[in-house]
Amino acid sequence: MPKQKLSPLPAAAFQILLALVDDDLHGYGIMRNVAEQTGGRMRLGPGTLYTSVRTLLEAKLIEEIEARGNVKGHEERRRYYRLTPTGRKLVRSEAERLADLLRVARAKNVLRGEYV
Amino acid sequence: MSEKLYSLLLRLFPSEFRQRFGEESIQLFRDRFREERGFWLRLRLWADLICDIAVTLPYEHVRVQAPVAETSLAGTTRSPSFRSTPRGPTLFVALFVGGAVSLAMVCIVLMSIRYVDRHPAIGPAALQRALNSVGSSVNEQSQVPPVFDASKLDAEERERVIDAAALNMREHYVDRSVGQRVADSLLAQERNGGYDGITDAMAFADLVTHQMQNMNADATLTYFQQILPQGTGTPAAERLAAYTRAMEQSDCTFETVQILQHNVGYFKLNSFPDPSVCRARAVSAMIALNHADAVIFDLRDNRGGFPAMTALIASYLFDHPEYWYNPRENTTEHSWTDSPVRGNRLADKPVYILTSRTTISGAEQFAYDLKMLKRAVIVGERTAGAAHAGAFFRIDDHFGMGITEVQAINPFSKSNWDDVGVEPDVKVDAADALNTAERLAEAKLAKK
Numbered sequence: 001m002p003k004q005k006l007s008p009l010p011a012a013a014f015q016i017l018l019a020l021v022d023d024d025l026h027g028y029g030i031m032r033n034v035a036e037q038t039g040g041r042m043r044l045g046p047g048t049l050y051t052s053v054r055t056l057l058e059a060k061l062i063e064e065i066e067a068r069g070n071v072k073g074h075e076e077r078r079r080y081y082r083l084t085p086t087g088r089k090l091v092r093s094e095a096e097r098l099a100d101l102l103r104v105a106r107a108k109n110v111l112r113g114e115y116v
Numbered sequence: 117m118s119e120k121l122y123s124l125l126l127r128l129f130p131s132e133f134r135q136r137f138g139e140e141s142i143q144l145f146r147d148r149f150r151e152e153r154g155f156w157l158r159l160r161l162w163a164d165l166i167c168d169i170a171v172t173l174p175y176e177h178v179r180v181q182a183p184v185a186e187t188s189l190a191g192t193t194r195s196p197s198f199r200s201t202p203r204g205p206t207l208f209v210a211l212f213v214g215g216a217v218s219l220a221m222v223c224i225v226l227m228s229i230r231y232v233d234r235h236p237a238i239g240p241a242a243l244q245r246a247l248n249s250v251g252s253s254v255n256e257q258s259q260v261p262p263v264f265d266a267s268k269l270d271a272e273e274r275e276r277v278i279d280a281a282a283l284n285m286r287e288h289y290v291d292r293s294v295g296q297r298v299a300d301s302l303l304a305q306e307r308n309g310g311y312d313g314i315t316d317a318m319a320f321a322d323l324v325t326h327q328m329q330n331m332n333a334d335a336t337l338t339y340f341q342q343i344l345p346q347g348t349g350t351p352a353a354e355r356l357a358a359y360t361r362a363m364e365q366s367d368c369t370f371e372t373v374q375i376l377q378h379n380v381g382y383f384k385l386n387s388f389p390d391p392s393v394c395r396a397r398a399v400s401a402m403i404a405l406n407h408a409d410a411v412i413f414d415l416r417d418n419r420g421g422f423p424a425m426t427a428l429i430a431s432y433l434f435d436h437p438e439y440w441y442n443p444r445e446n447t448t449e450h451s452w453t454d455s456p457v458r459g460n461r462l463a464d465k466p467v468y469i470l471t472s473r474t475t476i477s478g479a480e481q482f483a484y485d486l487k488m489l490k491r492a493v494i495v496g497e498r499t500a501g502a503a504h505a506g507a508f509f510r511i512d513d514h515f516g517m518g519i520t521e522v523q524a525i526n527p528f529s530k531s532n533w534d535d536v537g538v539e540p541d542v543k544v545d546a547a548d549a550l551n552t553a554e555r556l557a558e559a560k561l562a563k564k
Contacts, residue, residue: 024459027140028147029403045168046141047129051175054136078403079140 009094013052015042017061017083017091024065026078027053053081061087117228118149125169133176147400150373162225163218170214269315273514278306280511281324288509288519298331317514360393368394372414373401380557381408381462382550388421388478391428398425402432402462410466410557413482416496416546420477430482431455433491435463441485443532466560468553471496471538472546483538488528493556494540496549501537 009017012034019025019033030053031044044052056062062081083091122145126138145165152161282299289295305311305327314320363369372384383401391398405411413429423442430440434455442451456463469483469492480499486492510516526532544552 026403027144031144031148043164045164045172046126046137046144047168047172047176049144050133050137050141051172078143 012044012048013056014094016052016056017087020062020081020083021091024080024082026080060084061090119146128173129176151404159222162221166218166221167214170217171210269317269320274311275306277511277515278302281517284509284517284519298328301331363389363393368397370397370401373404375408376554378558378561379409380554381405381411383411384414386417387419388425390422391424398428406461408465409561411462412468412470412553414470415475415479415483416470416472416549418475418479420479423478423481426478426482427453432457432460432462433467438489439527441526442481466557467492468557469494470549470553471499471540473497474500476500477502480533480538484533487538493542494538495542495553496540496544497546498539499537501533
């Protein structure tokens with residue numbers, strides 16, 4: 001199997017990191033945020049989501065934190081994930097890379113009209 | 117059924133993946149399954165899942181084998197990296213396999229739904245039977261004919277049960293002085309031969325009930341009753357198992373959890389189930405509503421349940437511990453909501469509660485407390501009005517008694533909703549309550 005390096009990030013991994021920028025989320029929270037930020041185009045299934053989550057954990061771009069939402073001492077079994085400082089840097093550099101691409105595309109008049 | 121099906125599909129993944137993410141994957145499926153209702157959304161969900169499995173499965177299996185193949189390369193590439201299946205050919209294979217498996221699964225799911233609806237062992241009728249079996253634990257004395265010979269009550273048993281009844285009244289009746297008086301009177305009757313010659317268990321129970329109620333004990337809730345002989349009742353473990361099964365099959369009676377227009381959360385729950393069985397589902401439901409701008413709790417078909425569950429859900433509606441009045445329990449340090457809940461965003465969001473004339477018991481507690489705390493607007497009809505509940509004490513194999521046991525502090529008013537019901541803030545027919553609450557929520561959010 002060929003390796004896909006960290007740069008560029010796979011789309012799913014980048015979307016997961018982006019979803020975690022604002023808040024710590026559990027799996028379903030991540031899935032919903034990704035669906036929202038892609039206008040419903042990307043609905044991560046459990047396989048894709050957790051395969052990416054594992055890779056991001058191994059790369060220390062995200063970390064697992066203690067479950068939240070505990071009520072009256074009973075453990076809530078959800079795992080939450082949080083962006084690490086390294087992960088945050090990577091999101092930023094990836095966003096900048098995409099912004100550079102966008103600038104080039106604009107300069108070449110690939111985009112027309114009112115596109116961002 | 118669907119969850120089991122997905123669990124089976126998950127077994128296709130290597131055990132390493134299942135151990136690490138199996139439970140989370142099922143939870144994710146459960147969340148999506150709950151949220152995505154309706155034929156097309158469910159179809160889309162299954163298509164998503166099957167494509168997801170088809171795409172990730174080869175990668176996961178290769179990943180498990182890869183470390184063995186790469187041991188000779190250990191140490192040469194230490195930088196973190198992503199692997200993916202090659203895009204071109206795998207995509208084609210994935211689409212082909214995904215498409216074929218999707219079609220097969222859709223057929224299986226549709227056939228299963230038809231099968232479940234019709235099959236006597238697992239269909240809705242089975243759920244009803246399971247619920248009935250739970251209900252029977254409460255009404256067992258009326259539903260199952262007693263086996264022991266009810267006409268052979270002897271003096272020894274009469275004495276034993278009267279002693280136990282007196283002890284229970286003294287120790288448990290809400291008003292200790294009344295309890296003492298009733299206990300003394302029962303013992304005096306027994307000493308004076310007031311029960312001599314009564315050999316019929318039913319007649320004995322009726323007489324004792326009549327006497328207790330005549331002595332100022334709560335007329336409706338203190339009673340003495342002939343109950344099942346030992347061995348014919350359902351053991352507690354079995355009752356719990358039946359209840360757990362019924363809750364699993366009915367999704368804990370949480371009928372709908374969804375986000376309506378204008379980002380208004382909607383939670384229709386038809387009971388407040390036992391938190392020891394349904395805590396995780398309740399927490400999931402509240403998490404699903406966490407980003408809503410307002411929440412509507414639909415209690416129109418709610419028949420009450422466990423006060424602890426009302427407190428658990430109410431905990432999400434406050435940012436500080438709030439006194440949670442429950443007329444069925446004495447006031448203790450546990451009589452407060454467990455607020456704030458970490459990560460919760462609903463504490464300051466408008467809340468609406470839909471009621472009907474059949475909303476009863478625990479559902480009335482939920483509506484009453486939130487109304488009194490000015491934390492919710494009640495929309496609908498006046499509720500049924502049932503606040504008190506007695507505890508049932510089994511005396512021996514043949515007799516038991518119900519006693520009004522507790523008196524909680526009501527910080528809001530002298531009386532609660534017993535007999536009179538909870539009066540809605542906005543009176544409309546139950547059928548119109550949801551539309552009305554939605555309009556109220558929209559208007560409220562528009563002002564912000």
